[in-house]
Amino acid sequence: MWLLVVLVVVAPALVSGTVARAVSVSASPSIPRAASGREYRDRVAKREASRAGGPAARRRAAARTTRNARTLFSSRRMRLARRTRESIRAAAAPLVFGIYPGGAAGTVGPAGDTKPEVADLRVGALDQLRADSQSFVLHLYDSFTRPSDADAVPSWLRDQIADYTAHGFRIELVLTYRPAASGGDVDGFADFVRARVRQLGSERRVTHIQVTNEANVAGAPDAADGAYRGARDALIRGVIAAKDEARRNSYDQLRIGFNWAYQVGRSENAFFSYLGSAGGSAFSRAVDWVGLDAYPGTWGPALPKGDLADGVRLATVAAMRQLRETLLPLARLSSVPMHFAESGYPTGPQRTDAMQQTVLTAAVETIHANRAKYGVTDYRWFDLRDADSAGGFESQYGITRDDYSAKPAFFAYRDLIAKLG
Numbered sequence: 001m002w003l004l005v006v007l008v009v010v011a012p013a014l015v016s017g018t019v020a021r022a023v024s025v026s027a028s029p030s031i032p033r034a035a036s037g038r039e040y041r042d043r044v045a046k047r048e049a050s051r052a053g054g055p056a057a058r059r060r061a062a063a064r065t066t067r068n069a070r071t072l073f074s075s076r077r078m079r080l081a082r083r084t085r086e087s088i089r090a091a092a093a094p095l096v097f098g099i100y101p102g103g104a105a106g107t108v109g110p111a112g113d114t115k116p117e118v119a120d121l122r123v124g125a126l127d128q129l130r131a132d133s134q135s136f137v138l139h140l141y142d143s144f145t146r147p148s149d150a151d152a153v154p155s156w157l158r159d160q161i162a163d164y165t166a167h168g169f170r171i172e173l174v175l176t177y178r179p180a181a182s183g184g185d186v187d188g189f190a191d192f193v194r195a196r197v198r199q200l201g202s203e204r205r206v207t208h209i210q211v212t213n214e215a216n217v218a219g220a221p222d223a224a225d226g227a228y229r230g231a232r233d234a235l236i237r238g239v240i241a242a243k244d245e246a247r248r249n250s251y252d253q254l255r256i257g258f259n260w261a262y263q264v265g266r267s268e269n270a271f272f273s274y275l276g277s278a279g280g281s282a283f284s285r286a287v288d289w290v291g292l293d294a295y296p297g298t299w300g301p302a303l304p305k306g307d308l309a310d311g312v313r314l315a316t317v318a319a320m321r322q323l324r325e326t327l328l329p330l331a332r333l334s335s336v337p338m339h340f341a342e343s344g345y346p347t348g349p350q351r352t353d354a355m356q357q358t359v360l361t362a363a364v365e366t367i368h369a370n371r372a373k374y375g376v377t378d379y380r381w382f383d384l385r386d387a388d389s390a391g392g393f394e395s396q397y398g399i400t401r402d403d404y405s406a407k408p409a410f411f412a413y414r415d416l417i418a419k420l421g
Helices: 002-010 018-026 037-051 055-092 119-130 155-166 186-200 231-248 266-286 308-331 353-369 408-420
Strands: 096-099 137-144 170-177 206-211 255-261 289-294 338-343 376-381
Touching: 096 119, 096 408, 119 155, 119 408, 137 155, 137 186, 137 376, 155 170, 170 186, 170 231, 186 206, 186 231, 206 231, 231 255, 231 266, 255 266, 255 338, 266 308, 289 308, 308 338, 308 353, 338 353, 353 376, 353 408
Parallel strands: 096 137, 096 376, 137 170, 170 206, 206 255, 255 289, 289 338, 338 376
Antiparallel strands: none
16 A cells, blocks of 8 residues: 555656556455555454364464465555556657668568669668667567478578667567468468577567567558458467576567557457457566557548648547557556657658658657657657559558658657656
8 A cells, every 4th residue: 555655756757657557457356445454454354263162273263364464465555666666667768760771661562563672771761760779679670470480590581680780779570470371370380480489589689579570450461460360379488488498598578469450349359359368378478569550641530621730749649548548458467668760751742751751750749748658668650661662652651751751750860768768
């Protein structure tokens, strides 16, 4: 009880957000909230004593009950204190920024061509973007299609990771579930995830593994894993496998998570309810973070008419609120940190460079302002470079053009990283 009083006095703003949820999760339904710890112990001790025979037996029973009650309360206070400390640290820390450094992107519509990338220009742009940040994260992808994919890290990916880490970047690797088998392959995917953790976890600058990509989205097989049979089970099994492998090998820098694409409707509740029921405590204990993919003005719920920046702010808060307050509790994940795993706005026809800059600035500033309330620790922009600056809008997500010349949003993101990171 003393911890709760301190929280209310010291951090009333936090109690209304993530910390308050940690308190509500930690409180035990079997202990009446109106009773203090001493009142509860006395009540139980009297009940036990009335059932025992003789003064000595009653004293022993009362002492035993008091010890048990103290242990119970101490354990719960420790769990509550740990969750509270973690939430307060997350709220106080600056955002950890990052970006997908490629140009090619999964598309909902027909995929266009991707202009060849130039490694030196790419790294040069990334160095400019991160400024002095030593925690800048690069969001990379690797895909499971068949069991043989587990045998070795593709040479192109291994070379990129070696190059990026040599330049001081941190790596977040997304392991997508794209089985070639029409019936899916959850077992093969779990083995693939274990293999990647073993193969890459010893590199200390590989800090995050995201298991599956947008498993809640069906109908977009080039962009989202939800189009493949068994995606939800692959997410559960993959997260558990990744965490188990990281623990076995003492890769304590490695944080395991998954992402969710912002959508509304009953299907989203059903998705998280399934994760909670099918995954159980083994799954919830294995999750270190949950990512939110939100593309206001491009994908997801339509923005209200009017000012673009205001619409982005409203949509960004709505996405954070839905995930934190409605969906995560369904999967027993109320207190895990939240990442913005993907956030973007492509340019193209009727989508100007200025509009992209407006969306990026409004999204980042809104997330930063609300990071304590919703427990947000990380932000990734999608992406660095256009796949083809002359192509359709799904080829123009970059904050640089396909020749690595900067769009206005590049400089806006650079300045926000320097200011808020």
